[in-house]
Amino acid sequence: MLLKPRWWDITVAAGALVIAVGTVFGFGPTSPARQAVALAATAGFVLAYALIARGGIERPVPWRSHAFLVAAFAVITVGCAAAGFMAMLQTLAYPLVWVLGDTRRRGILGSVVVAAATFTGFAINGAPGASGLASGAATAGFSLVFAIALGMWIASIAEYGEERARLLADLTAAQAQVEALSRDRGAAEERERLARDIHDTLAQTLAGLVLLAERAGRRSREGRADAAADAIGEVEQVAREALGEARALVARTAAVPSDQALDAALGRLSDRFRAETGLDIDLRVDTAGAEIDRERQVVMLRCVQELLANVRKHSGASRVAVQVTGAADGGLRLEVADDGAGFDPAAPRTGFGLDGMRERVALAGGTLVMATAPGAGARVVIELPAAPVAASAIRGAEAAS
Template identity: 60%
Template sequence: MLRKRWWDAAVVAGSAATAVALAFGLVPVDAVEATVAYAAIVAFVLMYLIIARPVIGEPHSPPRFVWLLVALAVILVVGTAATGFLAILQALAYPLVWVIGDTRRNGVIGSAVIAVAVLAGYVIGGGSTTGAVLAGLASTGFSFAFATALGLWISGIAEYGDERARLVEELTAAQAEVRALSHERGAAEERERLARDIHDTLAQSLAGLVILAERAGRQSREGAADAAASTMSTVEQVARDALAEARALVARTAAVPDEPALGAAIERLADRFRAQAGAAIDVAVDAAAEALDRDRQVVLLRCVQEGLSNVARHAQATIVSVTVTGGDGVATLEIVDDGRGFDPSESRAGFGIDGMGDRVALAGGTLEVDSAPGAGTTVRVRLPLGADGTPRPGAHSPAEVAP
């Protein structure tokens, strides 16, 4: 309805059909009435071209709308007064006022002006007779009621369409925002995951290298060449392991192979930390723990790595036990040492225990740390399993590297 070329065709066709009807005598009029009727038709076309057409489909212009009503009123009064047949121009006038008026209120007002103008033309042309008045009331009343009802209905459809378009735009904008937020959250989670991976692998290996290098230097200064050589051999092995960790971290290889290997992986970790800390480390992994899925084995393995790293750096322990068991729907890891202990309620500057807690929480488990100054430390990790002992589906751990 807002395309100008359709309005052009409608106005030209309607005006031409009305003029042809007058020219071929389909409507009985004398020469004066015909001249006035033709002038009214020409004025209607000019009014459309000058006033109405430029604002079709454009933002509402109150001055234009007022001028449109004035022009339509004059044309319809004069034309209908010359011949009642020109009341047919209502068929074009009513839609015009609804389109250009742009609101329901303006549409109803414009329709009322057209109806009054046509009624006035009937009365002027036919005299103030009862027949002329009744004919005018019947024609204008029906036309006004029909045009108003149709205009309100079409306006409702248009408003519904506009509302739908607005909602679609808002939905599109919201989806774009959600995508952006999801991307940002994914990037943040990836950075956090990478930080955990680096801390659990490379950082701990490098920390071990520092400890071993300091020991080798001290042994060399003390003249213990054999002990220094042994320590340097351990340094070489830890460095090789760190290199393997770095390569595997880049390649995103899996930490734990498909076959049961949790016990062997923990034993390799224990060997490394025995060399670093000089503590006796006892490892026990039962069959149920070996049957855990890869993701949970990774979580437990990294918890063991973090726990032993803390023992080597802080605990000054002589005996450490690492136990992994499965049963009653829970896989349990316990790391117990006889070191100097600490107060778990005090704030910690390191990332280790907090990172361990985050990793366990992502797998749906819990972390407990029992310790006191001078009383050793117990780290306990519990991961939930299904009712049949199989792992429950949960958050997937990121790709890890073998110790």
């Protein structure tokens, strides 16, 4: 309110009207000449406010503060010299010099100027001798102390408000930055999730399509039309599976049956790898009575898919054993072992598959243990906890996007 010119317009107009009415009707001088001087001083104060002070209320400018002090000193001195009642102009001058000064130092100096004007006017108008000076000094001194105390208090409140506004702006900026970082992190996690899903679904299926297409082409060149037709049929079947997986990715749903038939999904996956590679895959699934939620079905199916793909691409194995079992506490256990060439797990890797599989299992709250060595095959054991932990972990990662 102190920095709104509209309110100052009302305050100065009302204050000047009260002083003018008091001057005319009993509180001012009885001499017509002195009344005229007092009214002129009141009008001069209003004019100084309108022409000088008002423009510096919202945007303080030093020259306005200085000019208003000169004008206020003149009109208050003249007014108080005409009538002691004109000291009422202080009630308007003190707050204005604090608002226009914009700093504590300028506010204090302006208050001193107003008090000096009041003392000078009283000295001119007061009784002869020490009593007139004492009256002027008492009036000016009391008003000066009160004005400085009140001005300092209001200035401290204003500074506190400005500090709170600055802290609020900093907090708002920090919250915006945290929100932006959260969005970036969610977007990064979503990209990683999509990369895993594409690698575990479309990339693996397309790799199988390449092998089947090469087989069909080879049989066709050898003149084995029936065998080539069979291979082309397998290509069509795998292509349809790839289309289904792509639609599932678009819909952000897992490419597994909605009836929680993990057994059937693993069976189809094994049949496809047998057809593509000729591997002897021994699949055993024992989840009877276990409540397998959709999230853990995805984890199990993708891990089996990734491990079989690694066997096909790297191990040179002839036999793979896949076993999925359900625990009494609702957990799941997957074990995949092959008789291939094995590898050094500490050696640098360029592929994404194993790292993506570890991350997928970790998001589900599970553990992955790998035992392998060059020439000794490979054995991977994955254990997932009961459904609530896995579900909440994966849903949290999905929700971040």
